[in-house]
Amino acid sequence: MAIAAQNPEPADAAARRAIEPVTVYTLDRLPPYDQAFYENIRSDMTLAETIVIPPRDARVFEVPAGHLFRICNNEGPQVGDLNLWNTTDLTERFYSGKTRALHATHISTGDRLWSSFPGFRPMATVTHNTLDWYGIDEYGAGVHDVIGTRCDPYTQHMLSGTDYHYCCHSNLTRALAAARNLSLDEAEAHVHDVVNVFMCTGYTRDTNEYFMKASPARPGDFIELFAEFDLLAGLSTCPGGNCGSGHSSDDAPCWPMQIEIYKPNSDKLAGWSPATANGYGGGHGIG
Numbered sequence: 001m002a003i004a005a006q007n008p009e010p011a012d013a014a015a016r017r018a019i020e021p022v023t024v025y026t027l028d029r030l031p032p033y034d035q036a037f038y039e040n041i042r043s044d045m046t047l048a049e050t051i052v053i054p055p056r057d058a059r060v061f062e063v064p065a066g067h068l069f070r071i072c073n074n075e076g077p078q079v080g081d082l083n084l085w086n087t088t089d090l091t092e093r094f095y096s097g098k099t100r101a102l103h104a105t106h107i108s109t110g111d112r113l114w115s116s117f118p119g120f121r122p123m124a125t126v127t128h129n130t131l132d133w134y135g136i137d138e139y140g141a142g143v144h145d146v147i148g149t150r151c152d153p154y155t156q157h158m159l160s161g162t163d164y165h166y167c168c169h170s171n172l173t174r175a176l177a178a179a180r181n182l183s184l185d186e187a188e189a190h191v192h193d194v195v196n197v198f199m200c201t202g203y204t205r206d207t208n209e210y211f212m213k214a215s216p217a218r219p220g221d222f223i224e225l226f227a228e229f230d231l232l233a234g235l236s237t238c239p240g241g242n243c244g245s246g247h248s249s250d251d252a253p254c255w256p257m258q259i260e261i262y263k264p265n266s267d268k269l270a271g272w273s274p275a276t277a278n279g280y281g282g283g284h285g286i287g
Helices: 013-017 035-042 096-102 153-160 168-180 184-188
Strands: 045-053 058-063 068-073 080-086 089-093 112-114 122-129 142-145 195-203 210-213 221-227 231-237 257-264
Touching (some): 035 122, 035 221, 045 231, 058 168, 068 195, 080 122, 080 168, 096 112, 168 184, 168 231, 195 221, 231 257
Antiparallel strands (some): 045 257, 068 221, 080 089, 080 195, 080 231, 112 122, 122 221, 142 195, 195 210
């Protein structure tokens, strides 16, 4: 519950509020999205692997550099939580906050998913999004957000006093531990804030609180990404199903999700090379 303002407005309150905003990172300063390049890759690719993720569960899988992977809704409007790591160094992982600042609260075709410092480079580029038509609705909601975290048992315990073991945080921890032969404690340290794929979210206009609503995804919808270097990816099928009523319980209808990994024709990648680590050489920000 928010506490009402305890201080009176100053005489120049209206003038202060009327100051026009300044975009922090304008799109023209980012490396441009080469639409022709990615569409050319997509025009000639072969399905290399299919992975089915059961409801209220997670899988971790590798995506080689230069391959594409699709996250597919084939049976119902299911939301998923995506983690990304550098295959050879789990400490380099998806940086949701910087991705949000560089692009937007919700990602779509042409946006990149950026890695943590000091590597700080594009991990994956969104090459297709069947829900790009949705945009931002009248409530301020969009699809595929990078503003939420992931449902987790700690918040669940604090808010309800109950212990639920199939939150996305828990699912991803178990899946990473199994994939990399780690203890659960070791794996948990690498699970991080996510891309909420297919989730429809925003902030309320009156109280600025994070909200979710039923996903507009339907069978056949997918989001497709291009791996800019060798990736380890983890996806959890959220126990909230379409997240239209709640999450972190066994009450919501849930569906499996499917991962499809595609290998492009090598000729299409001529001249392309994997993303390299950021060139800043100051050393821990000291300079």
